[in-house]
Amino acid sequence: xxxxxxxxxxxxxxxxxxxxxxxxxxxxxxxxxxxxxxxxxxxxxxxxxxxxxxxxxxxxxxxxxxxxxxxxxxxxxxxxxxxxxxxxxxxxxxxxxxxxxxxxxxxxxxxxxxxxxxxxxxxxxxxxxxxxxxxxxxxxxxxxxxxxxxxxxxxxxxxxxxxxxxxxxxxxxxxxxxxxxxxxxxxxxxxxxxxxxxxxxxxxxxxxxxxxxxxxxxxxxxxxxxx
Numbered sequence: 001x002x003x004x005x006x007x008x009x010x011x012x013x014x015x016x017x018x019x020x021x022x023x024x025x026x027x028x029x030x031x032x033x034x035x036x037x038x039x040x041x042x043x044x045x046x047x048x049x050x051x052x053x054x055x056x057x058x059x060x061x062x063x064x065x066x067x068x069x070x071x072x073x074x075x076x077x078x079x080x081x082x083x084x085x086x087x088x089x090x091x092x093x094x095x096x097x098x099x100x101x102x103x104x105x106x107x108x109x110x111x112x113x114x115x116x117x118x119x120x121x122x123x124x125x126x127x128x129x130x131x132x133x134x135x136x137x138x139x140x141x142x143x144x145x146x147x148x149x150x151x152x153x154x155x156x157x158x159x160x161x162x163x164x165x166x167x168x169x170x171x172x173x174x175x176x177x178x179x180x181x182x183x184x185x186x187x188x189x190x191x192x193x194x195x196x197x198x199x200x201x202x203x204x205x206x207x208x209x210x211x212x213x214x215x216x217x218x219x220x221x222x223x224x225x226x227x
Contacts, residue, residue, distance in 0.1 A: 025156040025189040026163070030147045033195055037151025040071040040169060041196065043180070044141035045155060047163035057113070059083055060124070060134060062090050067124055067134025071170065073144045074136060079113040091127040098122050098138055121168070121175055135170050160187040171198035 030041040056078045061068040063085045074080065084090050084107055093102040098120030103110055105128070116122065116138045124134035137144075143163075145153040165180030172178060183192060 023156070024158045024160050024185050024187050025154060026158055026183070026185050027189070027191045028145075028147075028153040028155070029191070029193040030151045030153065030167070031193065031195055032198060037147075037149070038169065038196055038198065039147050039149045039151060040069075040135075041147040041151070041153070042071065042073045042137045042139075042168040043145055043147070043153045043155070043194075044073070044139045044166045044168075045143035045158075045163040046141050046166075047143065047185075048159040048161040057081075060136065061085050062092070062126075062132070065129050065132060067132060069134075069146070071135045071137065071146055073146050074116060074138055075142070075144070076117060076119050076138055076140050078116050078138070080116055080136065081109060081113045083109040090129065090132070092124060093127060094122050094124050096120065096122040099136070102127075137168055139166075141166065158185055160185055165194075167194060167196065169196060169198060171201065172196065173199055 026045070028043050030038045030043070032038055056075060057080075058072060058074050058078055059081045060072050061083050065086060065088075068085075072080070082092050082103055087107075089105045089107050091103065091105045094100060098118045099114070099116050099122045101114055116136060119138050119140050122136040122138060124132075124136065126132040143155055143158065145155050147153045161184070163183050163185055165183055166177050167180045168175075168177045178196070180194060183190065
């Protein structure tokens with residue numbers, strides 16, 4: 001019996017080592033043609049069976065009269081909450097085909113999240129603050145991430161194999177996803193760099209008003225009163 005147990009234990013250890021060995025990490029660097037890092041770029045992967053979609057819940061906050069994050073990537077079927085962390089009311093809406101909705105003037109967090117059940121780009125705005133602009137990228141692909149300020153995306157826990165890559169950014173032409181080709185990710189992981197040609201930001205976009213001493217004092221007083 002002891003010998004059988006030892007053999008079983010050794011087999012379990014070997015299996016564990018094999019599982020760890022195939023859990024690869026793909027490190028993607030997203031840059032412009034001149035090497036400038038690009039943040040808020042979405043990288044998605046289709047690949048070997050068994051890749052997990054991740055949690056189907058997410059938050060799109062409103063802080064400092066901006067959507068936070070500016071770009072949120074989620075899997076199709078995700079429930080998204082829209083908390084308002086500002087001390088003023090917002091009215092969030094979208095006219096995008098993938099998700100049309102409107103959250104009337106509110107503070108705090110609406111009781112019910114919204115279901116994003118169609119893939120596509122959802123452009124967010126606020127009826128009260130024209131400069132507020134955010135994006136929800138809804139994808140059927142099971143693996144995805146958004147680049148940080150250094151243009152970096154890390155996708156880990158990947159089974160070794162071939163993955164088809166899709167890239168997206170709000171400043172791509174017509175906001176259409178790009179085919180990033182196929183990557184063969186070995187068990188040891190892979191570092192990969194992509195270059196994107198971004199459109200200039202439209203010059204007619206409204207901008208947030210400059211802060212004033214009165215506005216700062218008002219917001220400070222409002223926060224102190226709320227506490």
